Amino acid sequence: MASTDYSPTELMICIAARLMKEARTAFIGTGIPMLAAALAKKLYNPDLIAIFEFGGIGASLEDLPRAVGEARTFYRAMVATGICDVMETAQRGLIEYGFLGGAQIDPYGNLNTTVIGPHEKPKVRLPGSGGANDVGSLCWRTIAIMKHEKKRFVERVDFITTPGYLDGPGARERAGLPAGTGPYRVVTDLALLGYDEATKRMMLLATHPGVTVERVLENTGFALIVPKEVAQSEPPSADELRVLRTEVDPQRLYI
Amino acid sequence: MEIIESGQKELLQPPDVEEFRRWMRENKSPALKDKVMDEREAVKRFVKDGDYIGVELYGTVRCPMSVIREIVRQGKKKLRLAGQGLLEIDFLVAAGLVEAMDITYVGYEVLGLSNILRRAAESGKVKLVEWSNAAMAWRFKAAAMGVPFIPVRSMLGTDTLKYSAAKVVKDPFTGIAVTLLPALILDVGIIHVHRADKYGNAQIDGISGFAFEMARASKRLIISTEELISTEEIQRYPERTIIPWFLVDAVVVAPFGSHPGEMCYCYERDQEHLLEFLKAAETEETTQQYLQKYVYGPKTHQEYLDLIGRDRLEALKRANKGR
Numbered sequence: 257m258a259s260t261d262y263s264p265t266e267l268m269i270c271i272a273a274r275l276m277k278e279a280r281t282a283f284i285g286t287g288i289p290m291l292a293a294a295l296a297k298k299l300y301n302p303d304l305i306a307i308f309e310f311g312g313i314g315a316s317l318e319d320l321p322r323a324v325g326e327a328r329t330f331y332r333a334m335v336a337t338g339i340c341d342v343m344e345t346a347q348r349g350l351i352e353y354g355f356l357g358g359a360q361i362d363p364y365g366n367l368n369t370t371v372i373g374p375h376e377k378p379k380v381r382l383p384g385s386g387g388a389n390d391v392g393s394l395c396w397r398t399i400a401i402m403k404h405e406k407k408r409f410v411e412r413v414d415f416i417t418t419p420g421y422l423d424g425p426g427a428r429e430r431a432g433l434p435a436g437t438g439p440y441r442v443v444t445d446l447a448l449l450g451y452d453e454a455t456k457r458m459m460l461l462a463t464h465p466g467v468t469v470e471r472v473l474e475n476t477g478f479a480l481i482v483p484k485e486v487a488q489s490e491p492p493s494a495d496e497l498r499v500l501r502t503e504v505d506p507q508r509l510y511i
Numbered sequence: 512m513e514i515i516e517s518g519q520k521e522l523l524q525p526p527d528v529e530e531f532r533r534w535m536r537e538n539k540s541p542a543l544k545d546k547v548m549d550e551r552e553a554v555k556r557f558v559k560d561g562d563y564i565g566v567e568l569y570g571t572v573r574c575p576m577s578v579i580r581e582i583v584r585q586g587k588k589k590l591r592l593a594g595q596g597l598l599e600i601d602f603l604v605a606a607g608l609v610e611a612m613d614i615t616y617v618g619y620e621v622l623g624l625s626n627i628l629r630r631a632a633e634s635g636k637v638k639l640v641e642w643s644n645a646a647m648a649w650r651f652k653a654a655a656m657g658v659p660f661i662p663v664r665s666m667l668g669t670d671t672l673k674y675s676a677a678k679v680v681k682d683p684f685t686g687i688a689v690t691l692l693p694a695l696i697l698d699v700g701i702i703h704v705h706r707a708d709k710y711g712n713a714q715i716d717g718i719s720g721f722a723f724e725m726a727r728a729s730k731r732l733i734i735s736t737e738e739l740i741s742t743e744e745i746q747r748y749p750e751r752t753i754i755p756w757f758l759v760d761a762v763v764v765a766p767f768g769s770h771p772g773e774m775c776y777c778y779e780r781d782q783e784h785l786l787e788f789l790k791a792a793e794t795e796e797t798t799q800q801y802l803q804k805y806v807y808g809p810k811t812h813q814e815y816l817d818l819i820g821r822d823r824l825e826a827l828k829r830a831n832k833g834r
Contacts, residue, residue: 432688
């Protein structure tokens with residue numbers, strides 16, 4: 257049964273959780289990815305291994321972590337190791353999905369979390385790469401989660417913190433990044449997006465309930481590829497919302 | 512080796528592996544010496560103006576805050592910093608002690624951006640060189656290995672590399688492009704641990720972040736510990752010694768040393784205090800008021816704990832659900 261009473265954040269979490277139905281391993285960053293991983297584990301994929309950059313591998317996610325280095329990222333986990341081990345595991349090709357956020361994204365999925373404006377005299381200093389560059393470089397498939405706004409979906413990001421497809425087909429490989437890796441999906445509050453195989457540019461896959469293709473285009477600052485068939489995302493089910501609200505984040509830390 | 516690309520930023524702490532070997536030989540001793548001292552003495556003896564400092568923590572977890580507050584009180588100047596943390600960077604930057612940083616991430620995750628770093632960066636007061644989290648940890652790893660650089664597959668093709676001091680070369684064995692990260696040898700490393708003995712043998716519970724690598728990449732090393740334990744206890748579980756005594760220069764006993772951050776299996780982070788700090792961080796004036804009250808005011812770690820209050824600290828302990 258579908259519900260219409262949900263927030264944009266809840267919608268993004270549910271859509272992201274569905275993307276993890278088949279995943280074996282996922283590198284989980286702070287915020288929405290934590291909730292999506294916890295929801296996916298509870299509803300679809302109890303065997304999902306959540307990996308956190310400072311060393312937590314395979315946590316139960318019974319309690320929602322407040323940060324990527326805190327105890328809940330390895331509570332009842334299989335392994336509590338360190339950052340080199342985790343990042344080297346990704347570098348060896350063992351981590352399938354990586355989740356990322358950003359202040360800006362461009363058509364090739366390059367992400368900016370460093371500065372708005374020039375690096376020497378930024379208009380806004382953002383936190384910096386953190387583990388994002390490593391996740392975007394080393395995991396097989398990355399999924400970006402962000403709000404769909406024109407100022408965020410831009411033709412060129414002010415600073416490429418984390419590599420997407422850089423400037424098009426073959427660019428990652430030419431730069432030396434591991435072959436066969438790159439952006440896979442973008443989850444926003446308006447739509448689910450992917451990438452066109454031939455051009456590596458962002459492509460609309462599905463619009464969320466009540467959202468038109470026009471509205472997605474109005475909120476995108478670059479020419480988005482719109483295929484003939486655009487799917488409609490299923491709204492969050494009553495089951496998804498119940499588990500999210502009562503089991504994943506009962507204290508409403510994030511939702 | 513063919514250099515394909517060079518990061519355009521300054522290498523803030525060029526590695527000298529020969530000098531590092533000599534330092535190790537002359538300054539690190541296997542002698543079993545009692546190294547327990549308070550924050551004041553440890554900072555006075557082992558932190559100098561102009562030092563390049565590394566602090567091992569992640570977010571608000573396992574922060575050596577009692578030592579950081581003492582560095583602020585002693586006003587060590589012109590520091591350069593490995594910016595893979597959070598609270599400690601904001602404290603040192605807010606006190607105007609930092610000249611330059613190798614930065615990966617300074618933010619409060621769910622709690623938002625760091626306004627102190629924003630003001631410093633946007634005014635150009637602190638020089639910033641970009642890296643990724645793995646890159647910083649691997650730079651420590653290279654130093655720990657005693658080699659001048661380490662090849663990795665991060666940072667390629669990005670502005671993170673362009674605004675770093677890394678280089679991209681063609682690997683002579685496979686022909687692929689790899690990033691070379693320069694080893695990062697610290698003048699001083701500061702690490703907070705769960706348990707240590709008086710000689711500096713240290714144990715960490717839970718994830719170990721980059722403590723193993725950073726301890727081995729430090730010329731001088733200050734350990735602060737929640738608890739001082741006997742050497743006999745260390746010897747009963749030698750496999751748990753993540754930092755061996757011969758690397759350590761000072762052992763500072765600091766219960767609740769990570770406050771307002773947390774310590775896994777011991778106490779939770781003080782969310783209320785963090786929010787108070789972040790509110791204060793919004794303006795320069797209130798930031799300085801915060802430092803007055805919580806950093807310059809209390810002269811010792813014990814005075815700081817008294818200011819926070821025993822009841823509150825005990826509540827943070829009770830809130831922790833353990834293993």
